[in-house]
Amino acid sequence: MASTSTAYKRSYGDRAKAQSNPAARALLETMERKKTNLCVSVDTVKPADFLAIIDAVGPYICLIKTHIDILEDFEWSIIERLEELAKKHDFLIFEDRKFADIGNTVAMQYAAGVYKIASWAHITNAHPVPGPSIVKGLSSIGFPLQRGLLLLAEMSTAGALTKGTYTEEAVQMARVHNDFVIGFIAQRRMNGIGAAPGEAQDEDFIILTPGVGLEAKGDAMGQQYRTPREVVLESGCDVIIVGRGVYGKDLSDIDGIRARAERYRGEGWSAYLERIAS
């Protein structure tokens, strides 16, 4: 339970005001304005499916999560179209790149190459495993562009090594660079983790949580699922990330995709309202 966390009980809109990072502020403001804590993850390989799904779920989300490097026949017009949809439907873009190299390398991967991630993704993420240099390297590119970074403090897969001091050191790393690190990919609130008693009481990291589903309990590749209520109310996370639970197996069933996005948005938001009223 996260009831000792001040952020746990405050509204997204209220928390937005205290954020110094522009991407963090924009995300929380969008959540408040659109009444949604749903992020849809679109893991499809055909650009036409990718864009059609995003257009369908756009009204119900605060954030879209992409793996730009799985798209077939990538061309820059896909990015332009994605940015148009973000503007049309009022959501932010999170490239789930999971950077995991040394500072010098991630700076190049973030800024350059075919995808130029820093130029269009408001938010990206990184594993803390290489140590603080990864945050410095990414910040050297992203901070001047008003981007935000999430650190992967925990993973939802079976047998993940993100435990014990690993998670504590991830949070400590974020605390040192809290102008650029806006939150965590995690399974619970991270406030005060790895901090000395009394330290870090007012910190407010945004928690985004994958592995959210209403029905499925897991897949053959080790993914495990929890419900929006478990994630937002019981564990105190802020943004629920839903992939296949929204877009399903029939990518041409746009009405079904839209209906499932609306349903997840409702479940996530109810859990949040119950949380701040508790």
Next chain:
Amino acid sequence: MASTSTAYKRSYGDRAKAQSNPAARALLETMERKKTNLCVSVDTVKPADFLAIIDAVGPYICLIKTHIDILEDFEWSIIERLEELAKKHDFLIFEDRKFADIGNTVAMQYAAGVYKIASWAHITNAHPVPGPSIVKGLSSIGFPLQRGLLLLAEMSTAGALTKGTYTEEAVQMARVHNDFVIGFIAQRRMNGIGAAPGEAQDEDFIILTPGVGLEAKGDAMGQQYRTPREVVLESGCDVIIVGRGVYGKDLSDIDGIRARAERYRGEGWSAYLERIAS
């Protein structure tokens, strides 16, 4: 010290014979045939520099390490040219992708997208942090193509979180999937790490070690350096990975690049000869 490891004292050629994975066998055979344990890492953004450096260092290396996603103006002809150079100079290709996502996602990232890494990289690598699903996901694509995977058991950067049980669990994960996991990115031999007494005595994982330099002691982004002798003889690693130490600051100085590659090859091979004679 790694003197208890049987692999430590055996020749690369002898070890090649016992490898079931085709990429592992080809790498060790190439090392023996060309008398080199040098892998050059080419972290340049311009394709012309990238290819010119590889052509220059080709005669001295067993393996080229790439970050394909930092190249500007990527087009498929760069891959074709890289494959021609690998054939011309008799080396293998290692895409240092540092996969770090769940099984379902890494399978798509490895097979698809612009880069189609599995189609050309004999070897790639992954962080064990998501748990065993990452190995299963990559193996589902790479094993049928006779590819090999390295797990990042340790990193050479300051403050890296690859320590204690993290490294032990990485090695245990490799042991379970040793048809596809051929070795580690690490700072020392990994034989028997995390194993019960008497278990895993004959295992032979190939150890590739970054952060090797003859002069520089580190950079501003947290990279730390050791010499080829420290790495190969004292720590028992098999392949030295050298980047800026070979290609330097003046990318047009091809003669200098060639000379430094030859020097590192000599230093690495001397340390290896001293090791197997010890």
